[in-house]
Amino acid sequence: xxxxxxxxxxxxxxGGAGNKNLLGGKGANLDGMASIGLxxxxxxxxSTEMCTRYYQDGEVFPDSLKAEVAEGLAHIEGVTxxxxxxxxxxxxxxxxxxxxxxxPGMMDTVLNLGxxxxxxxxxxxxxxxxxxxWDSYRRFVQMYSDVVLGLDHDAFEEALEIMKEDNGFFxxxxxxxxxxxxxxxxxxxxxEDQWGKPFPQDVNDQLWGAVAAVFGSWQSERAKVYRRLxxxxxxxxxxxxxxxxxxxxxxxxxxxxxxxxxxxSTGENLYYGxxxxxxxxxxxxxxxxxxxxxxxxxxxxxNAKPLSMEEAMPETYAELARVFDILEKHxxxxxxxxxxxxxxxxxxxxxxxxxxxxxxxxxxAVEMAxxxxxxxxxxxxxxxxxxxxxxxxxxxxPSAARDVLTKGLPASPGxxxxxxxxDADTAERRNEMGDAVIxxxxxxxxxxxxxxxxxxxxxxxxxxxxxxxxxVARGMGRPCVSGAGSLSIDNKERVLRIGKRELREGDTIxxxxxxxxxxxxxxxxxxxxxxxxxxxxxGWADKVRRLKVRTNAETPExxxxxxxxxxxxxxxxxxxxxxxxxxxxxxxxxMILAEDEAGRRAALEKLLPEQRGDFNSxxxxxxxxxxxxxxxxxxxxxxxxHSESEFAEVAEAAGVGVEVLKRRANELHEFNPMLxxxxxxxxxxxxxxxxxxxxxxxxxxxxxxxxxGAAPIPEVMIPLVATRRELELMKKVVDxxxxxxxxxKGRRIEYLVGTMIELPRAALMADEIAEVGEFFSFGTNDLTxxxxxxxxxxxxRFLTQYVDKGIFARDPFVSLDIEGVGQLxxxxxxxxxxxxxxxxxxxxxxxxxxxxxxxxCETAGLDYVSASPYRVPxxxxxxxxxxxxxx
Numbered sequence: 001x002x003x004x005x006x007x008x009x010x011x012x013x014x015g016g017a018g019n020k021n022l023l024g025g026k027g028a029n030l031d032g033m034a035s036i037g038l039x040x041x042x043x044x045x046x047s048t049e050m051c052t053r054y055y056q057d058g059e060v061f062p063d064s065l066k067a068e069v070a071e072g073l074a075h076i077e078g079v080t081x082x083x084x085x086x087x088x089x090x091x092x093x094x095x096x097x098x099x100x101x102x103x104p105g106m107m108d109t110v111l112n113l114g115x116x117x118x119x120x121x122x123x124x125x126x127x128x129x130x131x132x133x134w135d136s137y138r139r140f141v142q143m144y145s146d147v148v149l150g151l152d153h154d155a156f157e158e159a160l161e162i163m164k165e166d167n168g169f170f171x172x173x174x175x176x177x178x179x180x181x182x183x184x185x186x187x188x189x190x191x192e193d194q195w196g197k198p199f200p201q202d203v204n205d206q207l208w209g210a211v212a213a214v215f216g217s218w219q220s221e222r223a224k225v226y227r228r229l230x231x232x233x234x235x236x237x238x239x240x241x242x243x244x245x246x247x248x249x250x251x252x253x254x255x256x257x258x259x260x261x262x263x264x265s266t267g268e269n270l271y272y273g274x275x276x277x278x279x280x281x282x283x284x285x286x287x288x289x290x291x292x293x294x295x296x297x298x299x300x301x302x303n304a305k306p307l308s309m310e311e312a313m314p315e316t317y318a319e320l321a322r323v324f325d326i327l328e329k330h331x332x333x334x335x336x337x338x339x340x341x342x343x344x345x346x347x348x349x350x351x352x353x354x355x356x357x358x359x360x361x362x363x364x365a366v367e368m369a370x371x372x373x374x375x376x377x378x379x380x381x382x383x384x385x386x387x388x389x390x391x392x393x394x395x396x397x398p399s400a401a402r403d404v405l406t407k408g409l410p411a412s413p414g415x416x417x418x419x420x421x422x423d424a425d426t427a428e429r430r431n432e433m434g435d436a437v438i439x440x441x442x443x444x445x446x447x448x449x450x451x452x453x454x455x456x457x458x459x460x461x462x463x464x465x466x467x468x469x470x471x472v473a474r475g476m477g478r479p480c481v482s483g484a485g486s487l488s489i490d491n492k493e494r495v496l497r498i499g500k501r502e503l504r505e506g507d508t509i510x511x512x513x514x515x516x517x518x519x520x521x522x523x524x525x526x527x528x529x530x531x532x533x534x535x536x537x538x539g540w541a542d543k544v545r546r547l548k549v550r551t552n553a554e555t556p557e558x559x560x561x562x563x564x565x566x567x568x569x570x571x572x573x574x575x576x577x578x579x580x581x582x583x584x585x586x587x588x589x590x591m592i593l594a595e596d597e598a599g600r601r602a603a604l605e606k607l608l609p610e611q612r613g614d615f616n617s618x619x620x621x622x623x624x625x626x627x628x629x630x631x632x633x634x635x636x637x638x639x640x641x642h643s644e645s646e647f648a649e650v651a652e653a654a655g656v657g658v659e660v661l662k663r664r665a666n667e668l669h670e671f672n673p674m675l676x677x678x679x680x681x682x683x684x685x686x687x688x689x690x691x692x693x694x695x696x697x698x699x700x701x702x703x704x705x706x707x708x709g710a711a712p713i714p715e716v717m718i719p720l721v722a723t724r725r726e727l728e729l730m731k732k733v734v735d736x737x738x739x740x741x742x743x744x745k746g747r748r749i750e751y752l753v754g755t756m757i758e759l760p761r762a763a764l765m766a767d768e769i770a771e772v773g774e775f776f777s778f779g780t781n782d783l784t785x786x787x788x789x790x791x792x793x794x795x796x797r798f799l800t801q802y803v804d805k806g807i808f809a810r811d812p813f814v815s816l817d818i819e820g821v822g823q824l825x826x827x828x829x830x831x832x833x834x835x836x837x838x839x840x841x842x843x844x845x846x847x848x849x850x851x852x853x854x855x856x857c858e859t860a861g862l863d864y865v866s867a868s869p870y871r872v873p874x875x876x877x878x879x880x881x882x883x884x885x886x887x
Contacts, residue, residue: 004050005068009034009042009243010079022047024239026098029331029351036330038323038348042079043093043243044072046211048100051237054215061208069207069242076244085203089126090119092136092245095210097217099238102336102352105446105468106226107238108147108217110210111280112140112245116201120184124177132250134180139280141187141199144206148213151194159186173278207242214240222446228803229453229476231810231852246347248340249280255313255341256281259294261324262334264356264474265413265514267363267533271295271324273337274464275309281338281349290483291464319346327351332373333382334364355474357413358387362533369540376540377884383537385851385878389477391534392565392870396512396523403520405498405509408459408484410516411470416457416479417510417522420503422491424451431455438509440496442489444469452478457511459518461487479513530565530873538566538873541880547857548864549875550626552844554578554614559621562869566876569626569713570618571777571866572844575693576634578614579607585639589650592636593664597688599654604692611696619700624710628777628844628866629697630756631690631730632682633719635673640665674791679720680755683730690718690730694737702745714751715840717777721755724768731772752840758782763824767831770839776832777866778825780845780853784812787821813846816853826860842866851878858882 006014006023008031018028018035027045034040050065073084073091082091092114097107115123115137124133142160145151160172163183169175175183191199200206217223218238227234248256258281259273274291276283283291292306293299294317299308310317320339323346327335336354340347356364365379374382396402396415418436421427424447427439431454439455441448443462452458452472457479460469464483473480488497494505503509503520510523550571551562559570579588584607591603618627641647641661651658670676683690697714705711718730731753742748754775757763763783766776785792790799792813802808808817816822825843832839842864847853849871857865858879867875 001064002049003068004047004065005044005072006031006047007042007044007072007075009040010075012042012075015045020100021236022049022239024048024098024100024241025102025352026096026350027239027241030241030243032330033327033348033351036326038326039346040348041244041246042076043241044069044075045098046240046242048237048239051215051218051239052235054212055219055237059212059216061212069211072242076242080244082244084114084207085119086122087118088122090114090122090203092119092123093207094241094243094245095207095214096241096243097214097238098241099218099232100236101230101232102355103223103226103230103232104355104471106217106223106449107220108214109282110140110143110147110213111282112136113144113206113210114203114245115140116203116206118201119203127250129250131175131177131180132247134177134184135175135249136247138180138184138187139282141184141191143282144210145187145191145195145199147217148209149191149195151191155190155194156187159183159190211240211242214238220446222449224804225449225453228800229449231815233809234804234806243349246340246342246345246349247280248276248342249278250343252277253313253341253344254278255309255316256283257291257294257309257339257341259320259324259337259339260334260354261328261337262354262360262364264334264336264354264360265410267356267360267367269367270297271321272298272465277312281340290462290485313341313344316341316344316346323348329373332368332378334360355471357474358383358389358391358477359413359533361387362391362537366533366536377544379537380541380544380877380880381884383877385874385881387477388534388874388877389870391528391530392873395514395525395528396510397526400524402510402517402523405501405503405518405520406484406486408481408487408516408518409463409465409470410512410514411463411465411467411482412458412473412478412480413514414457414477414479415510415512415514415523415525416455417508418456419506419508420496421451421455422489422494422496422505424448424454426505427451428454438511440487440489441469442487443467444472452476457481457513459484459487459509459511461485461489473513479511481511481513481516481518484516484518534873538876541877542566544883545876545879546883547854547862547879548842549872549879550628550842550844550864550866551869551872552848552866553869554618556617556621558869559618562872563621565869565872567869567872568864569628570622571628571842571848571864572717573618573627573629575611575614575630575632576638578611579632579639581610584610586649586653588639589641589646590654591689592639592668593650593654593661595664597686600686601688603654604688608692608696611693612700615697615700616703619704619712620708622712623704623708624712626713626715628715628717628775628842629693630717630719631693633679635670635676635678636668636682637670637673640668674785680718680726680730681720683718683733684726687729687733690733691737694734695741698738698741698749698751699745701749701751702741702747705747705749706745711749714749715775716751716753717775718753718755718773719779720758720782721769721773722759722761723765724772727755727769727772754840756782756844757825757828759786760824763828765831766828767835770832770835773832773839774836775840775842776828778828778841778843778845778862780816780821780825780843780847781813783824783845784817784821787824788812788817810852815850816847816856818856822856822860825856829860829862840864849875851881854878855882855885858886 015031124130257275273294338350369379418438510519551567552572587606752774754773756779758779844866848865849867
């Protein structure tokens with residue numbers, strides 16, 4: 001019979017080595033902490049395998065699980081000396097989720113489970129604190145009603161606020177036992193009104209309801225969105241951890257907190273965190289109360305008055321610091337820790353590798369390697385390549401004027417400007433319309449995940465540095481300012497008030513997640529300086545990677561950015577972008593609409609010097625490096641005039657009538673232009689177009705070689721080839737133009753002629769095409785479209801559902817479809833190298849900047865990947881990780 005329950009704590013260690021795939025991250029680490037002697041409340045984990053079976057069996061539990069859970073409860077009872085459901089001395093438990101990778105705030109938790117109208121009396125008696133007992137009961141009723149029963153959370157919050165107002169209280173801590181007892185009565189009435197039944201009093205019913213709710217939250221919308229954004233497979237499931245409760249709300253000698261062994265924003269090797277006296281963990285992470293600092297230094301730097309834990313609880317803090325060092329050395333990584341102090345005794349509730357910003361990830365990895373805690377190779381593997389995107393974009397110009405509205409906590413670094421929006425749905429909708437948005441909330445909740453992803457930055461009125469908003473924003477790389485207490489948000493009127501100033505939804509603000517400042521309007525930015533830890537880690541990565549990294553660029557500015565980021569050439573220069581410039585579009589249209597070769601050549605003569613200038617400026621930046629230039633590719637219709645004035649302009653330039661041009665435009669109309677007269681088909685029917693482009697390439701290359709002494713290496717790429725004969729014809733055009741230019745210039749330069757593999761037939765016939773082509777560049781954007789029969793321009797309407805339903809693991813235009821498109825690439829690689837062993841092979845679609853796709857490129861044996869300029873460092877790091885993984 002399959003085992004589903006694994007005990008930990010109190011001398012039990014059923015999980016062995018702590019398998020995260022089986023026990024989830026939380027369960028594995030609880031097991032791990034208990035095994036090295038740290039103070040962990042006893043408990044048990046229901047495995048991820050049970051989650052999978054739960055859904056397979058129609059969301060019911062097997063009878064065998066009930067017996068295992070009973071054994072698990074008996075284990076906790078034996079260690080604590082308390083009984084579950086005992087009216088005299090009740091055992092209370094927490095029920096928490098725990099997927100194999102951290103998903104902060106995305107799934108459900110229930111605390112204080114086991115309380116009812118009888119056990120609350122026993123808890124008051126045994127604890128000697130009636131206020132604590134009724135506070136715990138009201139927390140349980142509120143949380144259970146929300147998480148398990150699905151009742152209106154706001155109704156319970158409103159009842160609490162009214163109770164405080166009626167009694168003139170500002171803080172929850174002012175409430176006395178009689179107030180909590182009265183509030184429990186109101187809560188139970190709310191349950192009966194909304195649910196139609198009394199609040200569950202049977203503790204076993206409570207337990208199974210909570211376990212089902214935690215498993216159920218794996219398929220919640222917020223969890224699905226988080227998985228999709230972070231590439232977490234839905235089939236993994238979550239574990240459930242049932243653990244003896246320890247209480248941080250038992251008076252002034254009790255507390256709860258969240259801490260990191262190093263600063264997750266900067267990476268500085270200093271303890272970082274927050275705590276609350278007389279509180280439970282949800283108070284900290286949910287932003288319900290603004291917490292106090294962990295260390296004296298942090299409190300003084302923030303100029304805060306409430307004592308830090310280091311000052312208020314010096315002995316317990318010293319023990320916590322000792323645990324920090326033990327955990328960091330044991331797990332060899334920065335740890336994110338949850339702890340509770342119950343009447344002076346420290347308990348560890350969780351540890352996991354902490355979410356961190358890219359800046360912090362770099363610093364922590366480099367410093368841990370220099371400390372000898374990890375190797376350079378491990379440091380390379382520790383940094384998420386996509387997280388580097390946070391570092392590669394501008395920050396606020398320190399010299400720019402700032403109209404500072406208020407200041408909150410610097411919860412996640414970076415800066416962003418955008419229009420104010422007050423809810424996640426609006427943020428998502430306005431982002432889809434092309435607006436930059438700042439999501440402004442009293443506090444965020446897991447339901448806001450889609451809006452947080454859509455926003456450029458996040459601003460909250462409540463919450464601390466470890467609140468939901470802060471943790472999720474850091475993981476996403478979004479700037480975040482939290483706990484800006486002077487904000488007053490009127491969601492009904494869609495108004496934000498700061499002192500006497502009033503801003504409405506749609507007004508622009510800027511937030512600085514490094515300083516906590518909130519500013520009116522848009523503040524200018526400056527480019528980042530990527531030095532220090534970034535340079536060190538990139539140097540380590542470059543030592544181990546095999547794949548070369550190029551860039552997709554067609555402007556001198558992009559080329560310079562890419563070269564500064566370490567690009568080793570250009571993998572894709574799209575020439576059609578040059579043709580759309582206002583100064584030459586008329587000549588392009590004249591060429592397209594000409595009825596004979598003479599007319600086309602007349603127009604091309606006007607374009608030749610423009611094209612030569614384009615390539616000249618690119619080659620100057622890339623002197624000495626390979627530059628892959630794709631000859632004209634798009635359908636002709638994209639260049640056609642549309643308005644009367646555009647037709648008139650072209651008619652005047654061409655010396656023909658407007659009606660003639662309109663007739664010609666009608667002749668060129670195509671029903672499916674993406675599969676029509678484009679790519680090499682243009683070159684076959686109008687070879688003079690490719691002849692002009694080739695001449696411009698070689699003239700510019702010769703000129704730059706003469707001026708700089710470092711000749712670029714043009715790689716002329718023929719697009720949309722399906723047959724050997726197409727490439728043969730086009731290579732002849734290019735070679736002929738090259739020889740003419742070399743004769744005129746009196747110098748020769750090295751060059752290659754190859755093709756873009758973007759059609760399934762080209763991949764299957766790669767052996768024949770390689771007889772002519774000297775390199776292959778896989779155009780995975782079009783290869784994905786033509787293989788799947790899916791338009792990337794229109795597929796957004798349904799691809800999200802395809803990912804949610806498991807048809808595709810990820811959006812195939814974001815991460816390569818390895819099973820299908822990848823198989824075609826592997827076939828082309830094998831066949832191409834069989835014909836031409838030295839053939840150069842690369843990838844230039846958007847997948848060239850995707851770490852998962854880069855890993856495939858390493859396995860497939862390609863020579864290089866090409867990515868957009870700002871993704872070059874991402875590709876360098878991903879290529880290094882792929883090489884290390886391949887071993």
